[in-house]
Amino acid sequence: MHLVSVFQHSIYLELAIIDLEQMGIAKENILALPLDKNGPNPPSFQAAHEDAVSYVDLAFILAMVFMLLGGIYGFILAWGPIIWALIGMVVGALLGLFIDVFILKKRKPKNIPADVVMMVNCLDNQAEVVEKILWSHQALGVAKQPDL
Amino acid sequence: MPNTYSKKVRRPYVHMSSFNLNQFHLRNPWIVVWWSFSFPGAGHMMLCKYFTGSMLMLWEFVVNAQSNINLAIMLSMTGQFEKAKSVLEPRWFFLYMGVYLFTAWDSYRLSIDLNKLYLVADREDASILPASISTLESNYLDVRKPWTGVIWSCITPGLGQLYFNRLPSGFYLLICFIVSIYESHVGNALLATMTGHFDYARSVLNPEWLLFLPSIYGIASYDAFVLIKELNKLFKIEQSRFLSDHYQSPKFKMPKVNVDREM
Numbered sequence: 001m002h003l004v005s006v007f008q009h010s011i012y013l014e015l016a017i018i019d020l021e022q023m024g025i026a027k028e029n030i031l032a033l034p035l036d037k038n039g040p041n042p043p044s045f046q047a048a049h050e051d052a053v054s055y056v057d058l059a060f061i062l063a064m065v066f067m068l069l070g071g072i073y074g075f076i077l078a079w080g081p082i083i084w085a086l087i088g089m090v091v092g093a094l095l096g097l098f099i100d101v102f103i104l105k106k107r108k109p110k111n112i113p114a115d116v117v118m119m120v121n122c123l124d125n126q127a128e129v130v131e132k133i134l135w136s137h138q139a140l141g142v143a144k145q146p147d148l
Numbered sequence: 149m150p151n152t153y154s155k156k157v158r159r160p161y162v163h164m165s166s167f168n169l170n171q172f173h174l175r176n177p178w179i180v181v182w183w184s185f186s187f188p189g190a191g192h193m194m195l196c197k198y199f200t201g202s203m204l205m206l207w208e209f210v211v212n213a214q215s216n217i218n219l220a221i222m223l224s225m226t227g228q229f230e231k232a233k234s235v236l237e238p239r240w241f242f243l244y245m246g247v248y249l250f251t252a253w254d255s256y257r258l259s260i261d262l263n264k265l266y267l268v269a270d271r272e273d274a275s276i277l278p279a280s281i282s283t284l285e286s287n288y289l290d291v292r293k294p295w296t297g298v299i300w301s302c303i304t305p306g307l308g309q310l311y312f313n314r315l316p317s318g319f320y321l322l323i324c325f326i327v328s329i330y331e332s333h334v335g336n337a338l339l340a341t342m343t344g345h346f347d348y349a350r351s352v353l354n355p356e357w358l359l360f361l362p363s364i365y366g367i368a369s370y371d372a373f374v375l376i377k378e379l380n381k382l383f384k385i386e387q388s389r390f391l392s393d394h395y396q397s398p399k400f401k402m403p404k405v406n407v408d409r410e411m
Contacts (some may be wrong), residue, residue, distance in 0.1 A: 079346055
């Protein structure tokens, strides 16, 4: 019997493998294939600018700028610096997000949760326990392929 | 050759210790320069140059507070130019410019250099130690949530850093935050604002120290967001290498597909 499962990278995955080995499944019968999600291109300076982080850079920067301006002009405006600084922070963050998403058209990079494909080759009478171990360690999905 | 942890690396990009994790990763140099301008030393702290960063931040606190630069900024921006001229302290003010420009220039130069070093180390598959324990502390790679760090750093700057175990920047930012909050009387102003006494809030606040706060919040939350993302990447790289080394035996029997059925 072969069990094919999909996992995210986490400590749970290592715990699952330990449990499988404890129940007597040999190392040679476990195949873990981490997926390369960056494509064939190695990282570059360009990639750093298109990274998930740069998608929200402007929100943090403008939040800080407007918080500062709110704090300063709060000294002459009616509600005082505390409220204006907080208003400035929220307005700045929203403005930054708006510019990034609608004007510079930055997109959040697509995030596919599946990280690792794991195959376990076991005897038919072990399959039920193996499946239970996979599911109880946060497998995203499990498939069973009976041997011919 | 197994590529899980070994010490023989010429070009490292991660140093894991129980108190801290230091790493090179790709950055946009202009973003680092921006944070250096908003708070000298913050750019260095973002580049994980914790000693230089905290010394420069200390310099900023001392020289800015002694020469009343923040106060003068507030007065100039609200049109009180004569007052602004009179509060600036010339004995300290002229010391400010040289170091201010140096921090921005130096953080630009450093981010370019560290980007190059990162790329070299990445090609060499420099090794990563997944956990470290010492007498007083422990540190480990794991998948953490970037926004959780941001929220903690927005509540109190420094806590986000403690969440992902950057103890030097975490406790340093925490101290900066506490001193600034205390000196600026934000607590009293918050109480007055909440009860509608806006004039009292305005008069009790000390703008010289209040204007440090937006940059401290900004640095702490942005730094948490970026570094948690980078730490998660490290965890994933390290785990992939471990799995590839140990669980990809050539003896593994692939499932046989029933070819006859298709015929």
